[in-house]
Amino acid sequence: MVAIATLGSHCALQVLKGAKDEGLKTILVCEKKREKLYRRFPFIDELILVDSFKEILEQKCQSVLEENKAVLIPHGTLIAQMSSEEIESIKTPVFGNKWILRWESDREMKEKLMREANLPVPKPVMEPKDIEKLVIVKRQGAAGGKGYFMAANEEDYNTKRNQLIADGIISKDETLYIQEYAAGVLAYLQFFYSPLKDELEFFGVDQRHESDIEGLARIPSEQQLKSTKVPSFNVIGNSPLVLRESLLQDVYEMGENFVDASRRIVSPGMNGPFCIEGVYDENAKFTSFEFSARIVAGTNIYMDGSPYYSLLFNESMSMGKRIAREIKIASETNQLDKITT
Ligand code: ATP
Numbered sequence: 001m002v003a004i005a006t007l008g009s010h011c012a013l014q015v016l017k018g019a020k021d022e023g024l025k026t027i028l029v030c031e032k033k034r035e036k037l038y039r040r041f042p043f044i045d046e047l048i049l050v051d052s053f054k055e056i057l058e059q060k061c062q063s064v065l066e067e068n069k070a071v072l073i074p075h076g077t078l079i080a081q082m083s084s085e086e087i088e089s090i091k092t093p094v095f096g097n098k099w100i101l102r103w104e105s106d107r108e109m110k111e112k113l114m115r116e117a118n119l120p121v122p123k124p125v126m127e128p129k130d131i132e133k134l135v136i137v138k139r140q141g142a143a144g145g146k147g148y149f150m151a152a153n154e155e156d157y158n159t160k161r162n163q164l165i166a167d168g169i170i171s172k173d174e175t176l177y178i179q180e181y182a183a184g185v186l187a188y189l190q191f192f193y194s195p196l197k198d199e200l201e202f203f204g205v206d207q208r209h210e211s212d213i214e215g216l217a218r219i220p221s222e223q224q225l226k227s228t229k230v231p232s233f234n235v236i237g238n239s240p241l242v243l244r245e246s247l248l249q250d251v252y253e254m255g256e257n258f259v260d261a262s263r264r265i266v267s268p269g270m271n272g273p274f275c276i277e278g279v280y281d282e283n284a285k286f287t288s289f290e291f292s293a294r295i296v297a298g299t300n301i302y303m304d305g306s307p308y309y310s311l312l313f314n315e316s317m318s319m320g321k322r323i324a325r326e327i328k329i330a331s332e333t334n335q336l337d338k339i340t341t
Pocket of ligand 1 (some may be wrong): 124136138145146148179180181182183186208210233257277279289290292
């Protein structure tokens with residue numbers, strides 16, 4: 001039987017608990033500084049202790065994973081800490097499509113795939129001098145919102161950028177990405193596409209709580225106006241959300257368009273969990289500013305199963321367990337090559 005492995009961060013607990021519930025061996029690649037934390041959880045069978053997650057590329061680590069016939073579940077930490085080349089060079093079978101992760105990390109590729117999927121994306125702004133409406137300025141990759149800022153015009157952009165450089169939060173030569181700010185209710189739509197069943201499942205929705213942009217609302221405008229601090233969008237945690245049922249039809253359509261577009265653009269397509277992230281405006285129109293082509297940490301809120309999965313499965317089903325179920329079935333029916341890269 002196969003084993004499930006992942007890096008010790010992000011959604012590792014949920015992924016390994018789900019794997020254990022499916023009767024699979026669980027392996028955690030764990031930084032030594034976090035060993036004490038992860039030893040608390042009895043469903044983790046084996047820890048591979050490392051100084052840095054990059055050791056997953058080394059023979060020593062890969063041999064242990066190979067001996068155990070492990071499938072590696074990629075998550076945000078893998079993307080944040082490794083380059084696309086490094087991820088693509090991982091010898092251990094990666095669940096889903098490791099090639100699509102590059103499309104998540106590179107802003108231009110990301111936008112291309114989103115357009116191909118017909119997702120309504122916010123307008124990109126090429127140069128600071130072209131800023132006409134409120135914009136959000138982002139860094140490359142999954143920076144988790146750290147160092148992002150809003151700007152109303154070129155002067156505002158330069159002031160804030162300079163301040164973040166002075167504070168050591170962003171670097172002088174970093175290419176920043178500017179797009180129009182979309183106002184409304186944030187919704188992070190979580191899906192799972194099963195190539196075994198050729199079926200798209202809608203799993204749930206979460207909202208991210210980001211600091212310190214959220215804290216601003218607690219400060220009276222008088223004090224806000226006096227502050228020169230540039231607020232950030234650093235994710236601290238997530239909370240659940242359910243959508244008006246009338247929105248579900250469009251949600252499935254967006255998910256299906258994304259799966260179809262991925263299949264055309266980056267073979268073998270969008271297999272496994274993914275997330276489409278955006279904002280509903282006052283007319284319930286969705287604008288999507290981002291996707292994640294792997295499990296998102298927002299699924300952690302549904303470790304006991306999500307509302308939408310309770311409609312599809314007669315058991316509590318987390319995203320971690322859903323992944324393990326897919327791997328187990330693929331392994332039993334000799335189809336692992338269909339769900340890993
Ligand atoms: P992650 O990989 O964690 O998703 P990221 O670094 O790729 O993060 P985004 O998800 O693009 O960054 O943006 C971070 C946050 O900034 C979002 O959760 C959202 O609150 C806000 N945001 C991003 N783009 C927009 C936009 N166009 N309009 C309004 N808010 C936005």
